[in-house]
Amino acid sequence: xxxxxxxxxxxxxxxxxxxKCDNCGRYFFPPRTFCPVCRRNGRILEHxxxxxxxxxxxxxxxxxxEQFEHFTPYVLAIIQLDEGPRLTxxxxxxxxxxxxxxxxxxxFRRIGxxxxxGVIHYGTKFVPE
Amino acid sequence: xxxxxxxxxxxxxxxxxxNSSFRDLFIEAGARALEDAGLAGEKIxxxxxxxxxxxxxxxxxxxxxxxxxxxxxxTTTHIPATRVEAACASGGLAFRxxxxxxxxGMSEIVVAAGVEKMTDVASGTTVATLAGAADREWExxxxxxxxGLYAMIxxxxxxxxxxxxxxxxxxxxxxxxxGARNPIAQFQQEINIETVINSSLVADPLRxxxxxxxxxxxxxxxxxxxxxxxxxxxxxVKVLASAQASDSIALHDRRxxxxxxxxxxxxxxxxxxxxxxxxxxxMLEVHDCFTIAEICAIxxxxxxxxxxxxxxxxxxxxSLQGDLPVNTSGGLKACGHPVGATGIKQIVEVVQQxxxxxxxxxxxxxxxxAHNVGGTGATVxxxxxxx
Numbered sequence: 189x190x191x192x193x194x195x196x197x198x199x200x201x202x203x204x205x206x207x208k209c210d211n212c213g214r215y216f217f218p219p220r221t222f223c224p225v226c227r228r229n230g231r232i233l234e235h236x237x238x239x240x241x242x243x244x245x246x247x248x249x250x251x252x253x254e255q256f257e258h259f260t261p262y263v264l265a266i267i268q269l270d271e272g273p274r275l276t277x278x279x280x281x282x283x284x285x286x287x288x289x290x291x292x293x294x295x296f297r298r299i300g301x302x303x304x305x306g307v308i309h310y311g312t313k314f315v316p317e
Numbered sequence: 318x319x320x321x322x323x324x325x326x327x328x329x330x331x332x333x334x335x336n337s338s339f340r341d342l343f344i345e346a347g348a349r350a351l352e353d354a355g356l357a358g359e360k361i362x363x364x365x366x367x368x369x370x371x372x373x374x375x376x377x378x379x380x381x382x383x384x385x386x387x388x389x390x391x392t393t394t395h396i397p398a399t400r401v402e403a404a405c406a407s408g409g410l411a412f413r414x415x416x417x418x419x420x421x422g423m424s425e426i427v428v429a430a431g432v433e434k435m436t437d438v439a440s441g442t443t444v445a446t447l448a449g450a451a452d453r454e455w456e457x458x459x460x461x462x463x464x465g466l467y468a469m470i471x472x473x474x475x476x477x478x479x480x481x482x483x484x485x486x487x488x489x490x491x492x493x494x495x496g497a498r499n500p501i502a503q504f505q506q507e508i509n510i511e512t513v514i515n516s517s518l519v520a521d522p523l524r525x526x527x528x529x530x531x532x533x534x535x536x537x538x539x540x541x542x543x544x545x546x547x548x549x550x551x552x553x554v555k556v557l558a559s560a561q562a563s564d565s566i567a568l569h570d571r572r573x574x575x576x577x578x579x580x581x582x583x584x585x586x587x588x589x590x591x592x593x594x595x596x597x598x599x600m601l602e603v604h605d606c607f608t609i610a611e612i613c614a615i616x617x618x619x620x621x622x623x624x625x626x627x628x629x630x631x632x633x634x635x636s637l638q639g640d641l642p643v644n645t646s647g648g649l650k651a652c653g654h655p656v657g658a659t660g661i662k663q664i665v666e667v668v669q670q671x672x673x674x675x676x677x678x679x680x681x682x683x684x685x686x687a688h689n690v691g692g693t694g695a696t697v698x699x700x701x702x703x704x
Contacts, residue, residue: 189458218452218567245469245470245473245476245574246469247465247521247523248518248520248521249462249465251462251519252460252462253444253445253448253457256460256462257441262460264459264460264469264520265469266469266568266574274569274570275455276456276459277459283521288473309458
């Protein structure tokens with residue numbers, strides 16, 4: 189991922205800054221700049237998510253793309269944040285400890301590196317609460 | 318709207334085709350389809366080509382023009398040629414574009430084709446490219462792989478419904494049985510449940526034999542009006558319905574992780590168009606990129622209730638000898654999955670079955686359905702064909 193492409197989403201990736209529609213009260217993460225329900229009547233504001241939630245479903249990735257090969261096996265999950273929206277994230281826990289319904293909270297972690305001399309990508313992972 | 322018929326089909330063999338280039342593949346499939354229809358290339362009005370990612374797989378874009386050129390139709394008839402893309406549903410989409418062109422009266426005779434050359438890059442690149450069928454920014458970038466996303470569907474499904482590991486394996490066993498009876502299939506060997514359950518884990522609970530392979534291949538279908546079809550063939554196959562639906566690009570944004578709403582909606586639209594009931598359909602080609610995907614497809618298309626497809630598979634209902642044969646071609650699992658070509662290959666299989674040309678895998682069918690999925694369910698096409 190190019191430097192600019194990563195850089196422009198740093199608040200979202202580092203701190204779970206998503207959005208909220210002030211018209212209908214729905215929360216969005218990953219952030220949306222257009223409310224799919226209110227459409228043109230929507231009023232999108234930034235929103236800082238608390239970073240707590242629960243595992244909806246998960247898997248243990250054993251065969252990864254090149255960038256993640258050296259992390260395998262790792263737990264990948266769909267997490268429902270307490271505010272409502274769902275996102276995909278890694279859960280930093282032993283594979284046999286992951287389970288559906290498990291409470292988790294966000295942590296700041298290294299996600300990957302763009303080759304041996306490229307940018308280090310940081311972002312949000314989750315750990316058991 | 319005019320009634321549309323398939324008058325010719327052609328397909329390459331599927332597999333790791335080291336001797337065939339991207340161009341060789343689509344020319345072979347296209348030539349076979351023209352021969353099947355007894356048609357000269359100059360008669361074709363338009364080309365629609367499904368292709369997911371020639372840009373990453375063979376570093377070639379501008380596929381429409383390339384194909385027109387090597388088909389000998391660029392410098393002669395200057396044929397309009399259009400590439401369409403919806404990840405693994407690119408083929409289904411190309412077919413639908415062809416149907417639309419003929420039905421509307423814009424075109425008389427069109428070729429709808431699909432092609433993918435996947436083995437010219439290292440497998441890591443293939444995995445990364447396929448992950449682009451999901452949300453690159455908020456799934457793949459985080460470490461999601463394509464099998465990983467379907468594995469999360471499988472885990473959610475198995476947490477909520479009574480599907481056993483063995484039933485999941487039976488999908489692969491059945492599709493390999495069918496593939497072993499299909500001369501174009503990538504895998505021609507039968508397997509047993511132990512083969513699946515003892516294969517290496519890719520993303521829990523999915524193992525290697527739960528996954529469709531990386532494949533080179535191309536397929537083509539020729540369409541014209543039902544009215545003109547008899548000029549070219551004694552066995553026209555009528556397109557009874559062509560439906561398409563969308564859903565969120567990311568799996569995490571779905572209403573229900575284990576239900577592909579786009580399949581549900583596309584199927585409803587298709588059955589309404591065709592004026593048919595589920596009991597009228599004799600065979601299905603569904604998008605089994607993973608074993609769990611076939612389970613979801615049978616249910617989401619409406620052939621049984623949620624949670625019942627595993628039992629149907631175990632009882633043999635979906636086998637070649639069953640009441641509702643599913644993936645007679647071997648499916649993506651055993652026939653192979655050249656992503657852009659898959660949707661057209663499904664049409665080729667349905668047409669062969671309806672014409673009674675399916676050889677050792679022939680089933681008794683007058684109406685067949687093809688179901689093609691892009692990504693984890695963000696695009697779905699459903700076509701119903703009949704004779």
